[in-house]
Amino acid sequence: MKCFLILNPGSKNGKSRNSINRIINDLKNTNLSFDYKMTQTLKDACLFSKEANYSDKYDAVIAVGGDGTINQTLNGFYDDKGRRISKTKMGVIYTGTSPDFCRNYNIPVDPEKSIRTLLNQKSRFISIGRIECSSSESMYFSCAVNIGIGPELARSANSGIRAKLGDFFGTFYSLLKILYSFKPGEYEMTIDNNKQKLSGIYNISIGKGYNIASGIKVSNSLTDTSDNLYILKIQNLNIFNIPNVLYTVYSGGVITNNKYLELSYGKEITVSNLRTESEIEFDGDPHGFLPCKIKTAEDKLELITD
Numbered sequence: 001m002k003c004f005l006i007l008n009p010g011s012k013n014g015k016s017r018n019s020i021n022r023i024i025n026d027l028k029n030t031n032l033s034f035d036y037k038m039t040q041t042l043k044d045a046c047l048f049s050k051e052a053n054y055s056d057k058y059d060a061v062i063a064v065g066g067d068g069t070i071n072q073t074l075n076g077f078y079d080d081k082g083r084r085i086s087k088t089k090m091g092v093i094y095t096g097t098s099p100d101f102c103r104n105y106n107i108p109v110d111p112e113k114s115i116r117t118l119l120n121q122k123s124r125f126i127s128i129g130r131i132e133c134s135s136s137e138s139m140y141f142s143c144a145v146n147i148g149i150g151p152e153l154a155r156s157a158n159s160g161i162r163a164k165l166g167d168f169f170g171t172f173y174s175l176l177k178i179l180y181s182f183k184p185g186e187y188e189m190t191i192d193n194n195k196q197k198l199s200g201i202y203n204i205s206i207g208k209g210y211n212i213a214s215g216i217k218v219s220n221s222l223t224d225t226s227d228n229l230y231i232l233k234i235q236n237l238n239i240f241n242i243p244n245v246l247y248t249v250y251s252g253g254v255i256t257n258n259k260y261l262e263l264s265y266g267k268e269i270t271v272s273n274l275r276t277e278s279e280i281e282f283d284g285d286p287h288g289f290l291p292c293k294i295k296t297a298e299d300k301l302e303l304i305t306d
Helices: 016-026 042-055 065-073 100-104 110-118 148-165 168-183 241-250
Strands: 002-007 031-039 060-066 089-093 121-126 129-133 139-141 144-148 185-191 194-207 211-213 230-233 261-264 269-273 279-280 284-290 292-296 301-304
Touching: 002 016, 002 042, 002 065, 016 110, 016 144, 042 060, 042 065, 060 065, 060 121, 065 089, 065 185, 089 100, 110 284, 110 292, 129 144, 129 284, 139 230, 144 148, 144 185, 144 211, 148 168, 148 194, 148 211, 148 284, 168 241, 185 279, 194 269, 241 261
Parallel strands: 002 031, 002 060, 060 089, 089 301
Antiparallel strands: 121 301, 129 139, 129 292, 144 194, 144 279, 185 194, 185 269, 194 230, 230 261, 269 292, 279 284
């Protein structure tokens, strides 16, 4: 198997450079044939991934980094119409902070175990989310899009607090701080031609996986290859119901629809803001602004996994 590695020495707040050096040395002691490039920005990962996929020289393109690196590498597998550029597989050697992608798809977070997974060459197909927003062409995600608190939470958690408190506690602290002053939004959402106006919205998550961010989970009935997406609305929060809502999304318990939490499913979702400009976050980083249209990509991704 010939691989192309996309290495991000800036993952884990810049602490992954030593891990990457060990990974390269460990790979040299295997029968894998590989080339690699080192990123200077996250966008480089998408560029390198596209180059490798268009070259059609590799059996697998491997993201070596965190969730941001994984997302950008994933975007390099697709054209603007939701079609895969090549039949190349995608793999991951994780060196980041919040391994939501790996948790969703049974990929080891330990680099040595990740290398063994690559050597075994087992793979499975997964459906990937596609999003079109007002500020750019199609982009792709593997976990969830968040509208509302999500972008502000990602920016706060990525600012360095997780380096001090850890992934879970750093993100949880950021969430509590944001909730204290957050003003809920008003949106118009269409789910498979069913239009609705929403108010009192704290966050809308639209996604695929069970793990969406730093310990936050959405229990859902989707399979890896489903063309549906889940839509979770968190709304009408107050000091009395916040503890129960937080317990539900952090425990990953079954969601029973009520005034505060509402789970539904759809194939195509559009969202626009009714009051103020609203940012979009997915797979751990802010990306663009509403309005947006979300559905699954035309082609499934072949992912190397246990």
